[in-house]
Amino acid sequence: MKLDVKSVSAGYGGKLVLDGVDLTVPEGGILTLVGANGSGKSTLLKVIGRLLEPRAGEIVLDGRAIRSYGTTELARKMAILPQLHHAAGEITVGELVGYGRFPHRRGFGQLSADDRAVVDETLKLTRLEPFRNRPVGTLSGGERQRAWIAMTLAQQPRFLLLDEPTTFLDVRCQFDIIELVCDLNRRLGITVLMVLHDLNLAARCSDILVTLKERKIRHIGTPAEILRPEILRDIFGIEAEISTGTDGIPYCIPTGSVKEDQR
Numbered sequence: 001m002k003l004d005v006k007s008v009s010a011g012y013g014g015k016l017v018l019d020g021v022d023l024t025v026p027e028g029g030i031l032t033l034v035g036a037n038g039s040g041k042s043t044l045l046k047v048i049g050r051l052l053e054p055r056a057g058e059i060v061l062d063g064r065a066i067r068s069y070g071t072t073e074l075a076r077k078m079a080i081l082p083q084l085h086h087a088a089g090e091i092t093v094g095e096l097v098g099y100g101r102f103p104h105r106r107g108f109g110q111l112s113a114d115d116r117a118v119v120d121e122t123l124k125l126t127r128l129e130p131f132r133n134r135p136v137g138t139l140s141g142g143e144r145q146r147a148w149i150a151m152t153l154a155q156q157p158r159f160l161l162l163d164e165p166t167t168f169l170d171v172r173c174q175f176d177i178i179e180l181v182c183d184l185n186r187r188l189g190i191t192v193l194m195v196l197h198d199l200n201l202a203a204r205c206s207d208i209l210v211t212l213k214e215r216k217i218r219h220i221g222t223p224a225e226i227l228r229p230e231i232l233r234d235i236f237g238i239e240a241e242i243s244t245g246t247d248g249i250p251y252c253i254p255t256g257s258v259k260e261d262q263r
């Protein structure tokens with residue numbers, strides 16, 4: 001499902017964070033936003049996910065302005081996993097994933113047989129079956145993150161927004177989450193827009209990387225086009241060595257920081 005961000009400006013109080021941002025997320029693609037802390041990545045995701053009203057411009061999903069969608073109608077097409085989600089300590093993993101069915105349900109009663117089938121399938125896909133009856137509060141950080149992702153997947157969106165889905169996870173879990181996202185993209189054709197801090201993970205799973213700086217999009221390109229010393233110097237203020245793995249995917253090793261006057 002294609003998404004267009006058209007001349008979007010957004011901010012908080014007197015602070016403008018995004019100024020006339022244009023971006024297209026192509027249908028079936030994985031596009032990842034990278035940039036320094038505070039560069040506006042989460043703000044852009046929030047505007048797209050309708051958690052924050054833009055000051056100007058508009059977002060078009062599947063040919064229609066997102067502000068024209070009803071809440072349930074939008075939730076059937078798009079799911080968002082914000083950076084900080086509320087601790088759902090008491091409820092079980094199965095219940096949490098069941099909440100993802102809300103846009104598809106007719107009333108507030110029990111889940112239908114169809115809903116339960118989707119929950120079962122999602123638990124299997126995210127390898128959370130053994131945790132189904134565990135309260136979310138008793139899970140490790142990585143398991144909990146998987147449970148939240150499972151909830152967004154149970155929503156069966158065509159477009160997925162993920163803000164830093166790998167934060168707090170160990171290296172293995174980070175790979176697991178990224179592989180899961182790639183798998184969903186490949187097998188189910190879900191279009192993904194996410195924020196990742198880890199450039200090497202981002203390069204591994206994204207079709208397109210987008211950098212943000214000074215309220216604007218600074219670069220758009222394939223991982224090989226973005227993982228370049230001059231771009232990393234500009235965006236992050238780091239010196240880095242770039243190589244290509246045997247699988248053809250570029251990766252970078254930061255080797256130092258750039259002095260402010262040399263950026």
Ligand SMILES: Nc1ncnc2c1ncn2[C@@H]1O[C@H](COP(=O)(O)OP(=O)(O)OP(=O)(O)O)[C@@H](O)[C@H]1O
Nearest residue numbers: 012013015017035036037038039040041042043044
């Ligand atoms: N609710 C808010 N109220 C006021 N300012 C905010 C709010 N949320 C974010 N900001 C500010 O807006 C700017 C952009 O924040 P945003 O969270 O979009 O950046 P980010 O690129 O996602 O950062 P990070 O990599 O640290 O998650 C920052 O300067 C931040 O302090």
